[in-house]
Amino acid sequence: MNPDEGLVALSGWGRTAHRKAVVRRPSSDNDLVGLVQATSRLTVRGAGKSYGDAALPEHGTVLDMTAHNRILSFDQGKGILVVEAGATLNAVLAQTLPLGWVLPVLPGTAHITVGGAIASDVHGKNHPGAGSFGQHVLWMSLLRSDGSIHRLSAGQDSDGFWGTIGGMGLTGVILQAAIQLQQVDTGWASRRRRRTGSLKETLGVLRELAAEQELDPELHVVAWLDAHQAGRGVVDECRPARYRDLPRAVPPFPEQRGGSVRRSIRSLPGPGVMVRPAIAAASSARWKLSPAKERQLLPLTTALCPLDRAGSWPAAFGRAGLVQYQFAVPVEASDVLGQVLRLLVERRTTPALTTVKNLGYGTAGPLSFPIPGWTMAVDLPARRLGDGTMLRSVGDLVAGAGGRVYLAKDVVTDPALIPAMYPRLETWRRTQRRLDPDGRLTSALAQRLELLS
Known part of the structure; x- marks a missing residue:
């Protein structure tokens, strides 16, 4: 008998973490309740867009919730x-x-x-x-x-x-x-774009905009960095467009495109196209082809959800997949951003994509990621990371600065760092044990990072 019979192959969006598991997709509430009561170990999964192993099981059954979508x-x-x-x-x-x-x-x-x-x-x-x-x-x-x-x-x-x-x-x-x-008045966004010549200049622009963002929840800001060129970058600031901002011939709400997710494309063979010369050339071209513009009109979802134009992005990283390492550090620890970039470049693991955003105050959630300060996300070819030792040293740097990693994207963090990164972890554990006293809910992420211990 084939031991894998009846099992479904699953992975995270980055295609670095893989599991085979029994997957259940109950369509009715009664079936859902019955499954939860009857299953000893359960991992909840939605659309499967977490980069790493947050929606993958270490053991047990996967509960696919996508049928409950009304x-x-x-x-x-x-x-x-x-x-x-x-x-x-x-x-x-x-x-x-x-x-x-x-x-x-x-x-x-x-x-x-x-x-x-x-x-x-x-x-x-x-x-x-x-x-x-x-x-x-x-x-x-x-x-x-x-x-x-x-x-x-x-x-x-x-x-x-x-x-x-x-x-x-x-x-x-x-x-x-x-x-x-x-x-909102319209389904459009008005975008202003600036180019910067260094990481210092990029962060200076972001600091200025952070003060505006605190007073304006409609102001969306992100910076893309060229890690090959001292952190020079492109800073985009977007706001939902008002009706008066639209040219006369433009309808207030753009035509909605299909809502289904594009079919996943197979990973390219070997290392894919994300090799250092190609990354350097693409980064340089992106910076040169992104001139400053005072105003550009874009569909709101295009401006705010850029990943939806690159559904096959992980495939470009080859069979080993993509690791997106995202971390946050306090405002006063901005030097950590430059240290991380230099470390990656020096070790010949230059990010294929690097973004920086401002963060404000977080929620009352003990495991919620945002803290006031900065967040940086780097997309890295997994084949360059080996056993993850290099990113663990980045984790030490982040934790030492009072920062944390984003659990929804993590694949490599040392579990010993989690209590320092999330100082209210034990508070969350008490709540988790109260809500799930039999310890049925789990995931590969929870086991690897020892969240439930």
Whole structure:
């Protein structure tokens, strides 16, 4: 008998972590409750867009939530959406944006599920003013491992609510959520672009914009860096466009394109195209071909979710896949950004893509990622990282500066660093044990980082 019979091959979006597992996709609430009660070890999975092993099992069954994807109600007057956890952000936007409402926080892709956005407490490019996704959740219903369903909010079991926001799917199965949307005049964004000549100049621009962002939740800012050239970069600032900003012939809401995720493309053979000379040439070309512009009109989702134009991005990194290492450090630790880039370049692991954003104050979630300061994300060819020792040294540097890694993307962090990076870890563990006393909920990430011990 084939030991893999009945198993499904799964991976993270970066294609570095792989598992085979039994996957269940119940379509009804009764089947879902029955499965949770009957399963001893369960890993909750949404759209599978976490880069690493956050939605992969170490042992046990995978619960695929994508069949629970209905929009249950939408109050167009108040902008309050009630939606099932398996619906993607893209599907939500397809329904609400033509009505003048948008999710107030959007990460780099809209192809993640609502449940995944809550469990990872995703952030966007407007974090200093808008906060992270969880700050706009009014309430959620949580299926606990004993089969009971509880409504959680900031005023009703606040520990359970904030433990689930950013809790990486380890407190229970999110069934539904009510989310406060943001009203917009149009479905367009107005983008201003600047070029900078060094990392110092880039960070100076970001500092100036951070002060504006704190007062304006509609201001989205991100910087792309050329790691080969001392951190010179391109800084984009976007705002939802007002109706008066549109040329006369432009409709207020652009035509919605198909909401389905593009079919995954097979990884290119060997190292793919992400080799050092190609990365250097592409980085230089991108900088030269990104001239400063005072105003450019783009569809709002195109401006805020750039990853959705590059669905096959991991395939370019070859069979070993892509590691996106994202970390945050306090405002006063900006020198760590330059130290990390120099370390990677010196060890011939130049990032294929490097971005920096401003972060504001985080949520009350003990495992929520954002802290006031900076966040840098670097896309690295996994084949260059060997046993991960180099990135563990980056982790030491980040932790020593009072920073942390983003759990939703991690694949290499030393578990010994997690308590320092997340000082409220034990508070979260107490809440997690209360909500899942039998220890049924787990994941490869939770086991590797010893989150549940």
